[in-house]
């Protein structure tokens with residue numbers, strides 16, 4: 001049985017299509033500005049796999065970035081084809097939920113420097 005906290009019942013744009021809206025099985029609703037999601041892309045091209053340090057620079061992400069297509073990856077994740085041509089990032093639903101909730105323990109600060 002999947003955890004309802006990261007089980008989406010509905011994945012769709014919000015009313016004015018400015019955000020991606022996910023309704024979760026536990027009753028919560030999350031809304032994500034597309035640019036926020038693109039910046040949070042967890043793929044190896046955007047985050048250093050060894051250090052966890054983000055390679056992608058926020059200022060390089062276009063202001064009008066938006067997904068051209070959204071694909072389900074099995075039952076556990078979404079993958080976006082972005083308008084900047086990027087499309088390798090897999091966003092597990094657990095990751096998406098934590099992105100929105102700002103779950104404690106996820107935001108460890110990087111080592112100095």
Ligand SMILES: [Zn+2]
Pocket residue numbers: 041042043044045046047086088089
């Ligand atoms: Zn990426």
